[in-house]
Amino acid sequence: MAQELTQTGGYNAFSFNHIAERVGIKKPSVIHHYPTKEALGKAVVQRYRETFEAALQSIACDSDKTAFQAFEFYCTPYTDFGASNDKVCLCGALAGEFMALPDDVKKEVKQFFEDHILWLEGILKRGKKAGEFSFKEKPNILAKLILDSLQGALIVKRATGDGDQVHQIIAALKSRLIGN
Amino acid sequence: MAQELTQTGGYNAFSFNHIAERVGIKKPSVIHHYPTKEALGKAVVQRYRETFEAALQSIACDSDKTAFQAFEFYCTPYTDFGASNDKVCLCGALAGEFMALPDDVKKEVKQFFEDHILWLEGILKRGKKAGEFSFKEKPNILAKLILDSLQGALIVKRATGDGDQVHQIIAALKSRLIGN
């Protein structure tokens, strides 16, 4: 509930009251579960990050999957967000107002991005070693380029309303990985 | 003043009072110039967009400059934002909280992105025709990829604190344009 509101309008656009209305209880009942907005914000990002990362870990450790399949799996949430017309990645939304976030929320967002870069870097190395991928950049830099492109694609796409944009960016990234 | 506050914390993180304090006047004096927050927000984004676009137009029409030089010129504001540790592109910040923005502000942000994609597309076409650039994607799609990468790089970089990231992304984009 808080996650949806944050994905659409950011951290400063939601309140205990908004959550309460959606859940069907009153404001103090929400506060009973999360004593401050910072605690609520942290919990939401933390859950988002951990859910995401558990899925990434399981696919990274699955030796049945090729690096390319792992990359395709990574792209599915971005495709889903891109298919909606009001949602972006939770951390992409929060990053726009980063300096206005409480410290605990900042830390979660930071860790989210860092973990994703590390994961992508691992997949890129694996794919290059296996001969699936061919690229000349350092894996770390290409990982950043992929993450930045996808995050950027989501927020720009939502503003322009260009429904194809996310697909196009993913296709361009894929062809860069296998082609060159 | 409002621009700086918005670049760091987004639309919902600044108020008439914040502006007033920075400028050294009182809240109602600010409201005298911009009767509503929506009007202030619109004026700020509009000025940002028009300043940006005037510079882009002048370089695009300058036949002394190569397409590659025009692209380098395009990247300079991103480099500057990347060199700060708290600022991103104004429209990148606003895009994160897009669904919580007033309509007039939304329109300005949308137009900003659309104009940039068009401008980049023009430069890409010119560079390919002149033999400066070699790429196989459609210019429109590569233009989106460039904009998305740069916008994404700024917001991710600010969250992670990775000072080199924006430079690395720009270098990777350049080598993609001329190399391949």
Add this chain to the structure above:
DNA sequence: GTCTATACAAAGATAGAC
């Protein structure tokens, strides 16, 4: 766990004096 009631601060906005 959920509620009513309430405190307190901040935000957007207006009226009217100087």
Add this chain to the structure above:
DNA sequence: GTCTATCTTTGTATAGAC
């Protein structure tokens, strides 16, 4: 153009009953 004073709403948060 700028100010003081004021209004209204909203937001975070607490106290205490059920």
